[in-house]
Amino acid sequence: MNWKRKDLLGLQNLSAEEIKLILDTAVPMKEILGRAIKKVPTLRGRTVVTLFYEPSTRTRTSFELAAKYLSADSVNISTSTSSVVKGETLKDTARTLAAMGADVVILRHPMAGAPNLLARTIRAAVINAGDGAHEHPTQALLDLFTVREKKGGLAGLNVAIIGDILHSRVARSNIWGFTKMGARVRICGPATMIPPEIEATGVQVCTRIEEALDGADVVMMLRIQLERQQRGLFPSIREYARLFGLNRERLALARSGALVMHPGPINRGVEIAPEVADGINSVINEQVTNGVAVRMALLYLLSGGGMPDA
Amino acid sequence: MHKLLIKGGRVIDPQAGEMIPADILIVEGKIAAVGPGLEPGEGAVMDVAGKLVAPGLIDMHVHFREPGFEAKETITSGSRAAARGGFTAVACMPNTNPVADNRAVISYIKARAKEAGLVKVYPIGALTRGSRGEELTEMADLKEAGAVALSDDGRPVASAAVMRRAMQYARMVGLPVISHCEEPTLSAGGVMHEGYMSTVLGLPGIPAAAEEIMVARDIILSEYTGCPLHIAHVSTAGSVRLIREAKARGVPVTAEVTPHHFTLTDRAVADYDTSTKVNPPLRTEEDVAALKEALADGTIDVIATDHAPHTLEEKDVEYQMAPFGLVGLETALGLVWTELVIPGVLSPVEAIRKLTVNPARILGLREGVIKVGADADITIIDPQLTEVVDPAAFASKGRNTPFAGRSLQGLPVATIVRGQVVYNRNLAVIA
Numbered sequence: 001m002n003w004k005r006k007d008l009l010g011l012q013n014l015s016a017e018e019i020k021l022i023l024d025t026a027v028p029m030k031e032i033l034g035r036a037i038k039k040v041p042t043l044r045g046r047t048v049v050t051l052f053y054e055p056s057t058r059t060r061t062s063f064e065l066a067a068k069y070l071s072a073d074s075v076n077i078s079t080s081t082s083s084v085v086k087g088e089t090l091k092d093t094a095r096t097l098a099a100m101g102a103d104v105v106i107l108r109h110p111m112a113g114a115p116n117l118l119a120r121t122i123r124a125a126v127i128n129a130g131d132g133a134h135e136h137p138t139q140a141l142l143d144l145f146t147v148r149e150k151k152g153g154l155a156g157l158n159v160a161i162i163g164d165i166l167h168s169r170v171a172r173s174n175i176w177g178f179t180k181m182g183a184r185v186r187i188c189g190p191a192t193m194i195p196p197e198i199e200a201t202g203v204q205v206c207t208r209i210e211e212a213l214d215g216a217d218v219v220m221m222l223r224i225q226l227e228r229q230q231r232g233l234f235p236s237i238r239e240y241a242r243l244f245g246l247n248r249e250r251l252a253l254a255r256s257g258a259l260v261m262h263p264g265p266i267n268r269g270v271e272i273a274p275e276v277a278d279g280i281n282s283v284i285n286e287q288v289t290n291g292v293a294v295r296m297a298l299l300y301l302l303s304g305g306g307m308p309d310a
Numbered sequence: 311m312h313k314l315l316i317k318g319g320r321v322i323d324p325q326a327g328e329m330i331p332a333d334i335l336i337v338e339g340k341i342a343a344v345g346p347g348l349e350p351g352e353g354a355v356m357d358v359a360g361k362l363v364a365p366g367l368i369d370m371h372v373h374f375r376e377p378g379f380e381a382k383e384t385i386t387s388g389s390r391a392a393a394r395g396g397f398t399a400v401a402c403m404p405n406t407n408p409v410a411d412n413r414a415v416i417s418y419i420k421a422r423a424k425e426a427g428l429v430k431v432y433p434i435g436a437l438t439r440g441s442r443g444e445e446l447t448e449m450a451d452l453k454e455a456g457a458v459a460l461s462d463d464g465r466p467v468a469s470a471a472v473m474r475r476a477m478q479y480a481r482m483v484g485l486p487v488i489s490h491c492e493e494p495t496l497s498a499g500g501v502m503h504e505g506y507m508s509t510v511l512g513l514p515g516i517p518a519a520a521e522e523i524m525v526a527r528d529i530i531l532s533e534y535t536g537c538p539l540h541i542a543h544v545s546t547a548g549s550v551r552l553i554r555e556a557k558a559r560g561v562p563v564t565a566e567v568t569p570h571h572f573t574l575t576d577r578a579v580a581d582y583d584t585s586t587k588v589n590p591p592l593r594t595e596e597d598v599a600a601l602k603e604a605l606a607d608g609t610i611d612v613i614a615t616d617h618a619p620h621t622l623e624e625k626d627v628e629y630q631m632a633p634f635g636l637v638g639l640e641t642a643l644g645l646v647w648t649e650l651v652i653p654g655v656l657s658p659v660e661a662i663r664k665l666t667v668n669p670a671r672i673l674g675l676r677e678g679v680i681k682v683g684a685d686a687d688i689t690i691i692d693p694q695l696t697e698v699v700d701p702a703a704f705a706s707k708g709r710n711t712p713f714a715g716r717s718l719q720g721l722p723v724a725t726i727v728r729g730q731v732v733y734n735r736n737l738a739v740i741a
Contacts, residue, residue, distance in 0.1 A: 112511055112512035114628045134512030
């Protein structure tokens with residue numbers, strides 16, 4: 001199949017075939033990353049803009065490197081949300097970028113739906129690099145890529161996602177991605193951080209981490225934002241770590257060879273014990289590498305690429 | 311002598327509960343005769359064959375934004391929108407700037423409405439100073455100046471103690487209290503209904519409980535103080551249950567629903583279209599079904615629009631940043647007909663009752679009836695006329711509607727206030 005969409009706003013509306021196309025395209029891209037000279041001329045003359053209304057060195061750098069390895073020109077604009085308050089609207093900023101000739105705009109924004117607004121406004125391709133608690137599709141795609149690479153496939157796997165599901169765009173995109181590809185997803189976290197009616201997305205909700213881990217092929221831990229405690233969503237870091245932290249004993253409940261994942265950055269000793277984060281099951285560093293490959297694949301597909309010429 | 315004969319229509323009399331072929335003769339702004347085969351004498355004739363003739367519609371819940379937010383709407387532009395929507399009278403909420411919490415603002419609104427010279431505008435006074443929910447307003451003074459009810463609409467009265475005193479005082483003064491039911495600590499930060507859609511869209515939710523807790527509280531206070539309570543924009547099945555039970559017990563409570571709440575669900579938010587951002591939020595299919603049932607069984611007395619215009623710039627932003635509200639005056643009747651009358655939820659007479667007699671009764675107005683001697687406030691409805699909603703054609707300054715492109719049937723074709731035709735779609739008036 002060929003890629004037909006103008007934008008990548010989330011995984012909810014992608015078909016399994018489209019997800020597979022992205023993952024397949026990322027395979028030769030990863031091969032480029034393994035070369036001594038990591039640069040191909042594929043996107044020469046194209047302009048990629050990263051527009052970040054929220055700080056994220058990791059995701060921004062990953063996109064920038066992906067653009068550079070494909071020989072696109074890339075520019076970064078980091079805007080604090082305060083400039084929004086000052087009256088500069090997202091639409092105005094986007095129109096300016098479009099007028100300057102951007103081909104792809106990568107948007108990170110603290111508010112859900114901002115990429116949808118942008119995609120309606122400009123002709124350039126828009127990639128959602130995380131919008132509020134809505135979606136973070138490229139993170140989920142790199143997670144899917146990593147699991148598929150390690151496990152040889154996705155169908156039939158048991159995936160446990162553990163932590164603050166309520167505020168997690170990573171969890172939402174992964175739920176759509178894994179369930180569409182035939183995996184079973186369990187989610188687990190404090191009752192105050194489980195969003196209402198999440199079961200209707202096809203997941204199983206567990207309140208005990210042991211239940212979520214039982215027979216899991218993939219264990220995905222989410223970052224707990226320490227400020228949520230001040231908002232009264234859980235009583236203390238200590239209790240959170242005690243009830244929902246992943247340690248070696250708990251990991252033993254999962255299948256042998258289960259993958260441990262984390263979108264980073266990690267609160268070591270809170271949601272994940274250091275020996276687990278750095279243990280043999282952990283694929284956290286490979287997630288980062290694969291992130292570049294997946295983003296290269298997306299830039300390529302959204303720029304109108306046919307078969308990769310890697 | 312100014313005379314107008316409305317000839318050949320079917321007259322809806324919501325008081326008598328009937329719809330009968332009759333002509334109406336208007337002389338000097340008053341209804342002079344109602345009956346078959348009337349002759350105009352030397353007056354003009356409006357041929358309304360095939361049309362329905364209803365008492366002028368009354369919208370007891372609009373936001374006209376003047377003074378203070380004239381870029382959103384003025385009393386003149388709002389009055390034009392009301393006339394185009396078939397409304398002959400509106401009651402406007404006090405959340406202007408300054409807030410209508412004193413005689414000067416109430417008088418100003420009345421004066422501006424008179425200058426506009428279109429529909430009747432009845433100001434609603436604030437319940438508390440600045441609608442801050444702390445100190446009571448000078449309610450007797452507001453009533454003398456022309457306020458027909460009291461409300462802090464747009465904001466809940468968070469303190470139960472303040473609400474209790476406000477209701478005690480309002481009862482003494484003889485004004486009904488209109489409550490915006492929202493428990494602010496539960497709704498804080500929310501922008502849409504809390505449920506499956508908010509989970510999927512990643513938007514902060516407003517649970518149904520935020521409304522229902524306050525509905526329950528205010529019903530208890532109404533029962534305790536004896537003050538007539540009108541609950542604005544009911545949106546949940548739980549609120550409906552509480553109101554139904556309170557009415558059965560004899561609590562002096564009435565309630566209204568908006569056309570958008572009985573038409574749309576939170577699924578309309580799916581594309582982050584900010585014209586679906588309203589407070590209370592669009593709820594679920596079960597809630598919509600409960601609202602329709604409550605309209606049919608009389609639990610909900612009134613259909614009101616909560617007409618809330620905003621500028622394009624304010625709404626053309628990220629969903630979370632957009633203000634709450636949509637414009638309703640010019641789509642209301644079409645939605646009532648299309649969503650309620652045609653499917654048989656309400657008979658035409660019942661629908662008109664909720665748009666005329668009932669709001670008039672709650673606000674203590676003499677309008678809402680067709681009888682000899684009354685002001686000639688009349689709305690002519692073409693029950694067959696179908697039109698696609700085009701916000702560009704609105705008389706309101708607001709274009710923020712989620713109904714653009716939707717086909718509606720049953721539309722106002724003429725609006726008559728005190729015998730003057732303030733809106734006429736295409737009816738011939740032969741002098």
